[in-house]
Amino acid sequence: MATYTQHLPSPALSEVSAHSGQAFLPVQPSPPACHYERRLGDTEASYFLPSRESGVNDMYLHLGFSAPTRYVRCSRVRLVWAILRVRHPLLASKVQMHDYEDIRFLYTSPASVEEAVHDADRNLESRNSVKDELIDSYLNGPRTLSTDRLSYLIISSADEGSSLPSPPPTPIPSTTAPHGTKASLNHDILICATHFLGDGMALHQFANDLFSLLGSSKDEKDLEEILRNEWETRCNKVDDESTLPSSLEDRLPTGSTGRFYRAACRVDFQRCQDKLIGGHTFPRRSGQLRRTIVPTISIDAERTKKMLKACKAHGVSISSAYFALCNIAWARTTDSKWQVPSMMYSALNLRPNLIANKALNDSYWYLAIGYFNVVLPSFFPKTGDVSRTFWHRARSAKEQSTLAAKSPMLISRSREMARERGARARVWGKEDDEKTRGVWVPPPPKPAVQEPARAPSAVLIGLSLLGNLDGIYRHANFGDVKMHTLTTGSRQRAGGMLLFGYTFVGKLWVSLGYDENGFEKETVDKFWNNLLQSTDEFLDV
Incomplete structure (x- = not known):
C-alpha cells in the first residue's frame, strides 16, 4: 500500500532553463507537495540490486527520425517530457534501500506546474552526437541513471559523418509539411530508464505517446494547458490510492492460500525447472573490461513482407522462426556436444494476466514479465530436406512458447519464479556488498551428500522478440515527424548477450547486443554470419 506525507511548499524555482535560457511558465501559487512510497516487489528487487554498481539492465530506446526543427525545440521537448513524467510518476521517483528486504520507491509530486517543468529539465539533455555515439556512451560510458534518477531523455541532431560538433544537417525535403514551413532534418532521441521501472512494452508505449505529443499540431501553449490539466488531476490532490502503480x-491473481496449494505450486515449479535441459554456451574469455556492441541489420519492406508471408504459410510467427534460426546458426557454428540439446530463453508478457488495480493510475510503467525457455536439438542435417527440418523446429518453438503462455499454472509459476529471483538477488547483493567492504566470509562447505545426477541446464542465448512494433507506434499521429530507425537494448553485465528481433516501419530488424570482450570473437562472428545467412536461406524464399 502506498503511503504519503505532507511537505511544505517548495520555494520558488528560477524561471529560466539552464539548458536553453528560455522562460518557463509563469509561477503560480502551489499547494504542499505530497510524498508517496511503496516497497519494490520481488521482480523489481531482482533487477534493482544488480543495477546499483554499474547500471546492469538499464534500458535504452533509440529512435531516429526526421522533423522540422520546430518540433524538437528544447522548450517543446521539455513540456512533453514534463507531461509524461507527471502522468507516469515512477519515471520521476527515486529509490531508497533500507535493507535487502525493504527497498522503496519514493515519489514527491511536483508542488506546481513550474516545478514539474524544472524536474523535466533536470532530466533532459541536448547533444550533438550521432546514433552510434549516443548508444555507445550509454552502454559503455559512466552510468547515466542512478537511484536518484530513474529516467532520462537525450535529444540530438548531428551529421552522420562526424563525431565533432557539426554544422546544421542537410535538409530533407518534406512532402507533407504545410506551405511555408521549414524542411525536415534528422534527429535522434534516446529514452533511458531503469529496468525495475518497467519492461519493453512500457518503453515502446511511452515512445508512442511521446511522439504523439511531439509531432502533434498543438503549439507550446496547448502543451502547457495539457501539463496544467495533468498536474491538477494527478498532483493537486491528497490521495494515496491512485498514484504509484503496484508491483x-x-x-x-491470488490462488488458494492453503498450505497444500502452496506446496503443490512449489513442486510444480521445481518439476518445470528440472525439465529444462541445455548443454551449450558460447566460449568465453575474461580479463578485459566489458564493452557492449550492437551489430544491427534491417531488411527492406518488400523482403520483410515476403518473409512474414512464408512464416504465416508454415503456421508460425517470425518470433518462433528466430528461435529455430538461432538453433540452426549455432549448429552450423559448432559440431560439439550434438547429443545434448541447446536451450534459449525469452521474456513472457504477463500484462494480460494481471488484475486491474486502482493504483495503476492509468500508467503502463510497471514491470510485468515472466520467462520461458525453448529447447531444441543441437544437431542439424547438412544434406536432405533441411528446409523441412527448419520449419519443424520453428513449429516446435511455437508450441513451447504457447504452452508456457497458456499454461493453467502460469500465475503460480510466475509467482514462484519472482520469489526465487528476488531471494537470489538479495543473497548475491549482500555478498557483493560484503566483498566491497572487505568483510565477506565464505559460507562453510556443505556436508557431502550423494545426490542424483542432474542434466545440464546451460542457456545458449537470450532472445527479445518484440513482434510488430508498428502495432504500437501510431505513425499517422506523428504528423511531420517521420521515424526511420529504432534500436533498443540495455547495459549488460560482463559476458552478457541478447538477440533482438522486431518489425518497425515495415522492416525486419535484427540486432545482437553482446560484450565483445567477454566472448571468443571468432565464434560470435561465425554465429552472427550463420544467423544472417540462415535468415536469407529459409525465410527469403
Missing part, C-alpha cells in the same frame, strides 16, 4: 506480485 507485479501484488497484481497477479
